[in-house]
Amino acid sequence: MSDDGLLGLVRTATPNVVRRSFALKFFIALLCIGLLVGSVGALGTQQMTAEFEQQVLDEHATTAKQEADSLANWNRQNSRFAETMARSQPVRAGNVSAMQRRFDREMRERNFDADDQPNLHYVDTGTGVVAASTKSNYRGESVDILNETVQSALDTGSATVITDAYTDTPTLESPQPRIAYVTPVGPSTDAVVVYTVPLQMRTGTLSGTGTSTSMVVGGDNQVLFHELNNDLLRTPYGEDNGAPAAARESGPADPGALRAGPAHGALNGTASMAGQEYVVGYAQVLDTDWVVLVHTDIETAYGTVRSVANRGLVATALGIAAIGAIGAVLGRNTANALSRLTKKTEAMQRGDLDVEIRSGRVDTVGRLHDGFAAMRDSLQDRIDEAERERKRAEVSREEVIETNAYLQETAATYSEVMERAAAGDLTQRMATDGEHDAMDAIAGDFNEMITELEKTTGQLKRFAEQVEESGTVVGSSAASVKDAAEQVAESVQTISDDAHVQRENLQRATESVDAAVAALDDGDVAAARDELDSVAGTLTEVADATEHTMAEAENVAGAAEEQAAELNEVSRRADELVRYVRPLHDVLDRFETESEHQFVFTGGPSLGEGERDD
Template sequence: MSGQDTPLDGESSGDDASGGLLATITPDPIRRNFALKFGIVLVVMALSVGVVGIAATEQVRTYTETQVTDEYRGVAAQEGDIIEQWFERNRLSVQFVSSSDGWTTDDTEDLRAELRNREAGLSADVSSVHLVERQITGTNVVASTSLSADTNVSTVGRGWTADTSFDRAGEVTHSGVYETQTGPVVGFMSPVDASQNRYIVIEYSVDSITESLQGSERAEGGFTQVVNGSNVVMFDESAEGGVGDEMLQQYASGGEATQPISQANDLRGGDQAAGVIATMPAGDVVAEQYTVGFSPIEGTDWVVLVHAPYSAVFGFVQNVQLYGIVGTIVMVLLIGGVGAVLGYNTATAIDRLTRKTEQMREGDLDVDISSSRIDNIGRLYDGFADMRDALKQQINEAQRAQKEAEVSRAEAMEVNKYLQTKAEEFSEVMEATAAGNLTRRMETDGENQAMDRIASEFNGMIDELEKTIGQLDSFADEVADSGDVVLTSAESVRDASEQVAESVQKISDDAYDQKERLQTLSEDLDELVEQLQRFQDENPEVEMADSLAAFQTTATTLQEAADTSENMMAESETVAGAAEEQAAELNEVSSRAERLKRYAQPLGDILGRFQTEAEHEFVFSGGPSQGLAENDDN
């Protein structure tokens, strides 16, 4: 499968959009393959679920094991309490019996009767009551409910011996378990207050206390034993009830099996009443791996040991662990199976869509993009189908637009060709005009309104320019002629200052008129130059730089001529006013007239370059030459 992600231009891939640092450190082969990425995520999820499940199972197992251990420790503590209460009750009983004042008499029958009365008032587990006296010849029975008087203690095999001694009145001691005709018993002894040589012995049967032990009820295969400091079993709970076969037997051959006894002895006098060893190896105590709870019996060197097979005590813990592991495995397999099916279906759908998009990329827009899925993948198929349809529509519209553009381009080319032709014609006319031929005009044909407007405005401008140039040309000639007349007639003017003054005044008036015309012509030329400059900017292919420069020079010259005419007018007025007073000032008039001639001659040369129609030429209607001629006639 391809599984390649091909994001569109300007868009980031899914990894880049949401991955950040993860997308940076992930190898590209993994990022390109959806199935591989999904498989890795699936494996990570399965491993995570597995680790979490195992950790949770272990935590539950540990918690449950702790609960069971605490519960079993409580069982050992309860069994120890039962034994301690039994010991304490028996101690109080024998202490109470020994405190009576009636034990000092030597009447055996009375003593036996008193012992029987006391026995009847004690608990049902009392086997026998004895009054014993330590004598020089040994320890003998003074009176008893089951033994003959004067019986030597050493001959009856009791657990209490002749060397039993007491440090104070009311002290109670006890023996180990020993066998009597009525069964196993424990003897409790306390001295008689009136005499230190006599003490009361009460033998208690161990059958009832052994039956009260509940080790076998706590767990299947369990049992409780009480072991003394010599590791001899004092109490042995039988699963069938009564006393077990291990009573008065060695608890264990030693080694690790006696470890609970050592740990129980370490608890004596401490805050903790009991303890548990969860795992003990199979041996002579229990034939399989077992659990033992222990509790010391305070006031004795005895230890309560509660035994049970490990499977019976921690079977629930093992089941919890097993169920947790099985549940975790099932969950991992479920995630893996469902994820694999989901991933396969998703990857297959994405690969199929990728192949179809590749066909679209190659130009096949008729590819079938459809899916029966209604989820995100199905909507993605629908989105690609819509995109394909929209793309086809855009292509069709683009083709139509292309055709329209081709038609518009052909039309534009025709218009461009026409404009180019007209531009060449206009350029030829403007070049001729720039060369000085003001008789050329641009033709209008009605094909293009803008070009016709340019031609009309240009033709109008040239008409005005032609008129102005013709007038300037005639004016320049007249000015030159007037200068000659002024120079040649200075002497006559000196003699006839009044006529000169009048002629100068008339020249001044004409100069004023000509100045106005020159300024108007200069402004028209400036406007013409600006229009030609705009035309040049809009039509860079038309070369008009030289013509524009020539027009600019002409406009400058006209402005200077206008300025000179103004100066001449002022000077003429001055001369006219002073001619009547000082004839000597005519020399200044002559020099100024010569300057006017110098300015008029270049202007005439420049204006002579322009070719104009004769009817547009300006006829000077008055001036110094005409005035002088009239004077000559007179």
């Protein structure tokens, strides 16, 4: 499963009330950490306790093994001593007096205490008599004076025999628990040397852990040696802990230890062990069925580790408490800081950008506050910039509205001027105020155009008047200038056609001006200017037509001058000229002009006989 899938599963399984609360999530995380620390501490303490307990068991097994090795050496030393005595010259020679002196000297040299002094006996098994002995009351006595355990070991064969523990005959003055080392003197005789050793010789010499109680039990599980108490010798061990059996089963090379109790039997007679559980280490003594047992009560054996374990548990508990306290403080501070930051961000979301976002922390939460503060400042700057842009847009909009209003007003004024000009008032001019270059350019172009048109129209009016006057004059003498009149008539017809063309051109100019006004009404200044350019072109055509008309008029004047002699014919043609010129005059008279333009008629030959106008 991917991380996203696992996280998604966790989110799905987590209640919403937990997901929405940082403090609750932090508390749960802190609880998990505490449980983890507690578990690790408990497991660590348990493992440490188990390791220490095993170490205690190993130490007891090692101590028991050391004591078993020490007893094995002690047995070997005693066996060698007995064998040395059996091989000594007096014993081999069978010289009783000499061997008695040797036995006494050996005991004196070993400097034993009187209470626990070992004894040497020379027993003639053939006669059944104790021939020599360090105990004077044994000399010359029957072997029956010896303990039954010793008597059963007299037939040793060729090897030294270590007897079981026994107690001297009660008839003796100081009966003591002992063991005996029985060694044959040699194959040539039936005698043996018996070396008896009090068990209490080892009492007080058994080693331990300093707080332990050590003892040695024999094959019958009776106490052979005790670390402190001689009164427990030859008493039943009485413990059903399996240690002696385990030691004999594993053998001398494999010591061990176990936990047992409560103590009873011989162990219960030791004050430090009475009724308590204990640890016992065991080891079998080499070449015997003896078992060394080293005991320590549980409180002493495990007291250190239990103290350490308890301190570990206390430390774990204190660690959990510290984690809880620190986590609670940090979590509370962090949760409060995040809660305050959340409220401030909600205030920002509602539009309150004046909220103060500040934290004295330098950690991630502090940087988060700084980030939100920077975001708030940036947002405020952007809002201020947007407000400034909005205000500038409003100002621009107002300027556009004012400009549109100005353009509409100016266009309306220009339209009125154009309408009056189109109606024939060529004295109209468009005013310029320097407010708008394009409108001023339109006005300048229009004024220039209308000025040219006014001039042209004035010339045409003047020409019409002069033609009318000339027609009257010619009419009075037209009888004699028939050909000139006919020529004039043709020229006048041409002029009439040109005037008609000029009228159409002027009509187109008027329509173009209207289109320009409409474009100005729509705010399309470029289109209006194009229309006015079209008007200028039309007026240029009118001017060209006018020049052509003037040329034709000059031709008329020349013809009239050349045919001056033919006045009768001219009179008739003049009547017709007046009839054709008057409508042109009426049309041109619709245009009002302030400028007067002289039109000069040049003389020419009299009108000849020409064609009459149909």
